[in-house]
Amino acid sequence: MNPQDLAALRRLLPGDVLTAEADLAAYSYDAAPRRVRPEAVVLARCAEDVRQTVLFCRQRRLPYIARGAGTNLSGGCAAVRGGVVLSLARMNRILQVDTAAGFAVVEPGAINLRLQDELEKTGHYYAPDPASFRVSTIGGNIAENAGGPRCLKYGVTTNHVLALEAVMPDGSIERFSAEDPGCEIMSLLVGSEGTLGIVTQARVRILPLPALVHTVLAGFPSVESAVECVCAIIAAGIVPRALEAMDRATVESVEAYMRAGYPATEAVLIIEMDGSEEQVVREAQIVERLAREHGAAEVRSATAAGERDRLWEGRRGAYAACARLAPNVLVEDGVVPRDRLPEVVRRIREISARHGVKPALLFHAGDGNIHPNMPYDERDSSQTARVRAAGQEMLRACVELGGSLSGEHGIGTEKREAMRWLHAPRALKLFRDLKGSFDPEDLANPGKIIPDEAPADFAAPAVRALSAHGARLAEKVRQCAREGRPMAVRGSGSRWQAAPPGCEELLTTGMSGVLDWDKGNYTITVEAGIAARSLALELASQGFHARLLDGAGTLGGILATKPWTGLRDDVLGLRLLLADGEIVDLGGKVVKNVAGYDIPRLVLGSWGTLGIIMDVTLRLHSLPQAAVRASAPRPFRAGPWQKQVKAAFDPRNLLNPWFFGEPS
Ligand SMILES: Cc1cc2nc3c(=O)[nH]c(=O)nc-3n(C[C@H](O)[C@H](O)[C@H](O)COP(=O)(O)OP(=O)(O)OC[C@H]3O[C@@H](n4cnc5c(N)ncnc54)[C@H](O)[C@@H]3O)c2cc1C
Structure with missing residues (x-):
């Protein structure tokens, strides 16, 4: 930045x-390991400061990088193209707590722990x-879609954000809510790592403290037996609020550091239940029995806060225990379908042996989220290279086993290149188009999340074949796209909007x-034309349940019209047929996944305007779910940012064009 611009910024x-x-x-x-000096740092005090900084940077084409506490592990705050770091740390007020309505309104710089203390x-x-809750900010948690031990039962950050205020790349201050009709921008901003807008206020869901919490700690003879126990607990219809695992290397480093008194076994599980007294007592008995049946010789239990804290102490200190082994620690963050954990652990051990590195494994076992923590000394270039290469291979193994590159730490700069292993070029182009539509000057x-275009010889991930009907539909869409003919997407017609004449009708049924x-992972992938009611019956007949409407219509139609906001909590992935006839697969089979923009949630409620939902991956439950309160589907009038989304997905407005005016 030149001296005149700096002086102008100071003024x-x-x-x-x-x-x-x-x-x-x-x-x-x-x-993260990367260090890059910004040209200036702005300490914002209010949304107007953020807006002024964004406008200042726009006028001078300077990058700006939002920053909370700077604890992210993926290089999200690195000013890799220079510019201004915009710190939100001073915007740290808790503006409102409404216990009756179940929400709190906070500024982005509020520390997670402070919010917890106020709420308590x-x-x-x-x-x-997140384990960083003592220092990380709510804004940073939202931008990274942070998770933590409790997320197994209660979901990750996106499941608890109700509404956001954000300064958008054009300098406007906008408000978005999960209830907004049409494609839903709020969910897109969550997890977008500050690349689409800067969160200046958030309304988050708060929950009443449970009547009882019961913590069980058990030592297992192998990682496999611990993971089998985890699967058995879920299959028994118990969803603990935390299900954390540590391998022997982690336990040994914890013992050397703080003598937590953990059993000297191959794996240790911490299982925590919460809820009513009757339920928790019953669940704890089952969990203890299952732990013993899976080979746990030592099982400890606690309900008093102080005793529970002691069981958690070692787990909480695990990162610090690892960090004292060497000047640096590479913390990887991969995720696989839960029942693939033993396989990924085997692969990680094999990779580690080959590269001569010694990871300590920590996992959020219930979510299939694994953190290999690798101590190293960055002054030793050969050691650094080996650790980095091993980390990349471990992530690749997660992708190969049907998982993802990141469960909770985000992509930033560190995993940007690896995005190519997970996403096909058309999906990456969609991310690029979205970013370009929101922030044309970048x-x-x-320099975060989305890799540059791949070299021509790059082998893209294989794409699953379409069913015969799906292939015919895709061909029809390609033909319409070639001819510039508008299309009307239709399921069973239960929520059908009258299409203007001249639209080619596309049936998903x-x-x-x-x-x-x-069944082991509690997920199902089904084609979107299936009748939701018959799917619910089929699932129930085999002891599985989905939080779906037991109503008329196809699954795709229900998702596209989103008559119930809670639908966003159980959709893990979907396949979309775009207006140009190309297919993109987004999300996956894992319950935690922060590798790229959250397009599955953006598409919910978009009324077929962004693409045709071809198939959907849903999270299943082992117990019947409470009845869903659905509102009448609300067709929408597109707002300015929804138009930007449409421009990225369907620039010629060919799909269900009447929501966005005339086709171009
Ligand atoms: C020891 C340790 C343990 C951790 N444990 C966990 C864990 O259990 N779970 C987990 O999910 N993560 C964990 N993390 C990672 C990290 O703490 C989280 O990613 C956290 O959410 C980042 O919050 P922050 O305030 O530090 O954000 P920062 O690091 O400051 O920023 C993170 C990203 O968000 C963007 N950003 C920040 N504020 C805003 C805003 N207001 N609007 C838009 N964009 C913004 C930044 O540009 C950056 O891209 C851990 C990190 C450490 C060091």
Whole structure:
């Protein structure tokens, strides 16, 4: 930045701009290895400061990078293309707590722990609990879609965000809510790592503290037996609020560091139940029995807060225990379908042996989320290269086993290139188009998440074949696209909007197959033309349940019209047929997945305007789910940011065009 621009920035925000070398050095890194000095740091005090900074940067084509506490592990705060770091840390007020309505309104710089402390005074809590909760901010948690031990039962951050205020790349201040009709921008912003807008306020869900919490700690003779126990607990219809695992290497480092008194076994599980007294007592008995049946020689239990804390102490100190073994630690974050954990652990051990590295494994076992923590010394270039190569191979193994590159730490700069292993080129182009549509000058945290175009010889991931009906539908869409003919997508017609004449009708009802029912992992992938009612019956007949409407219509039609906001909680992935006839697969079979923009949630409620939902992967439950309160489907009038989304997905407005005016 030239001296005139710096002076202008100081005049714009007097006293809130840092440019001293020491300050720039302090803001040159986060918890990932990369260090890059920004040109200036703005300490914002309010949304208007954020807006002014964004407009200032736009006028001068300078990148700007939002920053909370800087604890992210993927390089999200690195100013890789220079520019201004915009710190939200001073915007840390808790503006409202409404226990009756079950929400709190907070500024983005509020520390997660402070919110928890405030809520505890009212007998409530906020469910997302990343291990960094003592320092990380709610804004950073939202931007990374952070998870934590409690997320197994309660979901990750996106499941607890109700509404957001954000400064968008054009400098406008917008409000988005999960209830907005049409494609849903709020969910898109969650997990977008500050690349599509800067969150300046959030309304988050709060929950009453449970009557009883019961913690069980058990030592197992092998990682396999511990994971089998995890699967048995879920199959017994118990969803603990936490199901954490550590391997022997982690336990040994914890014992050397803090003598937590953990059993010296191959794996240790911490299982925590919460709820009513009767339920928790019953569940704890079953869990203890299952642990013993799966070979646990030592099982400890606690319900008093102090005793429970002691059982957790070692798990909480596990990162610090590992960090003291060497000057640096590479923390990887992969995720696989839960029942593939033993396989991924085998692969990680084989990779580690080949590269001569010694990871300590920590996992959120219930979610299939695994963190190999690898101590190393960055001054030793050969060791650094080996650790990095091993980390990349471990992530690749997760992808090969049907998982994802990141369960909770995000992509940032560190996994940007690896995105090519997970996403086909058309999906990456869709991410690029979305980013370009929101932020045409690429100033909001550039150089993150999305890799540059792949070299021509790059072998893209294989794409699953379409069913015969799906293939015919895709061909029809390609033909319409060639001819520029508008199309009307239709399921069973239960929510049908009258299409204007001249639209080619595209019927999804011929696509009703079950493509993959993974009973161990509690997921199902089905074609979207299946009748929701028959799917619910089929699932129930085999002891599985989905939080679906037991109503008329196809699954795809229900998702596309989103008559119930809670639908967003159980959709893990979907396949979309785009307006150009190309297929993209988004999300997957894992319950935690922060590798790229959350397009599955964006598409819910979009009324077929962004693409045709071809198949869907749903999370299943072992117990019947409470009845769903559905509202009448609400067709929408597109707002400005929904138009930007449409421009990225279907620039010629060919799919269900009447929602967006005339086809172009
Ligand atoms: C020891 C340790 C343990 C951890 N444990 C967990 C864990 O259990 N679970 C987990 O999910 N993560 C964990 N993390 C990672 C990290 O703490 C989370 O990603 C956290 O959500 C980041 O919050 P932050 O305030 O530090 O954000 P930052 O690191 O400051 O920023 C993270 C990203 O969000 C963007 N950003 C920040 N604020 C905003 C905003 N207001 N609007 C838009 N974009 C914004 C930034 O540009 C950046 O891309 C851990 C990290 C460490 C060091």
